[in-house]
Amino acid sequence: DIQMTQSPSSVSASVGDRVTITCRASRDINSRLAWYQHKPGRAPKVLIYATSSLQSGVPSRFSGSGSGTDFTLTISSLQPEDSATYYCQQINVFPLTFGGGTKVEI
């Protein structure tokens, strides 16, 4: 199985700050990585797919980058509504695996 390791587990930042979350895969996942935003009581929402492609309707302040085993989600200017937990997921091979999550607090 491919293990996905996210860091940090939590981050506190101010409105307007740049926030970066990293995700490391235990082996190459051919850039088949997605990022989700998850708010309490709601279903997860996909933000980024294929490492860097922005899902339709997602604000452009969200971006993804990386390759091989190391990936990054960046929020360029943090907004109050971005308070949530963020998860990476590899979709390269079964079993599909998620990172442990990063809680972003404003």
Added chain:
Amino acid sequence: QLQLQESGPRLVKPSETLSLTCTVSGGSFGGDDYYWGWIRQPPGKGLEWIGNIHHTGNTFYYNPSLRSRVTISLDTSKNQFSLSLTSVTAPDTAVYYCARHRGFYPFDYWGQGTLVTVSS
């Protein structure tokens, strides 16, 4: 707009079987390499993928940690797919989500989630 809705008992006794159904509406149930899956989130913990079934019903994949207890099945006539998890214990208490993904793309449509509690 595609919609998914989970249904099933919210309370299951230890050692019994958890059964949930996901009803898909507002869009195509088959075609274009769709997979229908289940994901769960125990209280205070992260997301855990349970398993997927291809829209043809011919291929399925399960989380190795749950494989011995999980079955996912399809009823294409009703646009539904189901989860069965046997011999449940307290750690199986979680919010269970159904969702869709296609090929190497992420889960793009999700149900609202349903909390299932394992307790006597």
